[in-house]
Amino acid sequence: MTALLTPEGYAQTKEKLSRLEHRLAKLAERSDLTPQHHAEARKSYLRMIGQYRREIKLHEASRSHSTAKVES
Numbered sequence: 001m002t003a004l005l006t007p008e009g010y011a012q013t014k015e016k017l018s019r020l021e022h023r024l025a026k027l028a029e030r031s032d033l034t035p036q037h038h039a040e041a042r043k044s045y046l047r048m049i050g051q052y053r054r055e056i057k058l059h060e061a062s063r064s065h066s067t068a069k070v071e072s
Helices: 007-027 035-071
Strands: none
Touching: 007 035
């Protein structure tokens, strides 16, 4: 189970996600990697992007749930 992000952790994770998405886009332009290395790097980037997105989604859902409780 992933621990909930703090507001600071949320901001950091959003920044890490943005940088990793940029790196993934740049990976396609690289010609210095073997096909296997390229595939492994792409797979790793996609796995981390998925993890960051899950953490962000969980944080946003918990915040909206908390906000809904306060408004009730």
